[in-house]
Amino acid sequence: MLVTGLSIIESNEWWIRIWDFPRVQILGLLLLGGGLALWLDRQAGRWIALGCAVAAGWQLYRIYPYTPLAKTELAFADDASIAQSRCFGVLSLNVLESNRDYGRTARLIDRVRPDILLLMETDQRWADALAKQLVRYPHRLEQPIGNTYGMIFATRLPMRDGRIETIAQKDTPSVHAELTAGDRFHVIALHPRPPVPGQDTEARDAEIAIAASRAARAKLPVLAIGDFNDVAWSHTSQLFKRVGGYLDARIGRGTFATFPARTPLLGWPLDHMFVTPEFKVHSLEVLEDVGSDHLPIHSRLCLTGRSGANKAPDAVSNEDRKDVKEVLQEYHEDRRER
Structure with a gap:
């Protein structure tokens, strides 16, 4: 209590x-x-x-x-009626930097063969170990760091304006890119730092809020993926969802818990895949343990344009705008104090 x-x-x-x-x-x-x-x-x-x-x-x-008791908000698509050029697979995995069983992750990538691959907690040893898999992707953004916040983003889809940025906290990269699958869309990949002893959530919440505001200003469909180090039902994640105009395929279907990997029935949904209403989801699944403390999350998405089958995103309230402003203000005040 x-x-x-x-x-x-x-x-x-x-x-x-x-x-x-x-x-x-x-x-x-x-x-x-x-x-x-x-x-x-x-x-x-x-x-x-x-x-x-x-x-x-x-x-x-x-x-x-x-839970399955709630009403779904994002329609699942039968991609038989959708041009294959508009559908693509996404695989997101926090590999756990200290996990040195590279082979299991390599075999997962070989089997799933995603069109978009996001790997987090990747240091140089991980980048070297997966070189054979990564070379198959013509477009890659890599920033391997030995601080558990390295990131590798790879895609077969045509990419423009791809870049790695530090939004809120030093040595905590995020990915921003414009891809094409029939039509253009924007991808945001995040891995902010979690709340732990001695580390509060100002920077994490600021990174999530900034990314949400960017999505709201984007004139393209947006896919947001990554280990947010925040659960789907938290105030910050829900604020991100409303401000960014996102839908969540997990609503009405289950938690799709990804952490901790060895007890998924008691786990939390830390790894996310939010989309704007121009997308439909053909499949969404949490995959097998590959030696990390996170489970991989895999989805097949189709870019179909806005559809009446999808629920309209929740409206952004004045309270939401106030919350975003307060989050950013607290972050900047914390930075000045440091």
């Missing part, structure tokens, strides 16, 4: 924001705790059970959209 209350507080402190992550697990513990309280002590247990029920209701409210 305490950590549920903490998660409601609007704060960038790491010890508060970490409770955004395990909502499914907290919900399970609240249901278990409430049941045990009633069984062990009928009188006092009623009050404990009531508190657990209220807290469980809040947790369920936050994760409900990512």
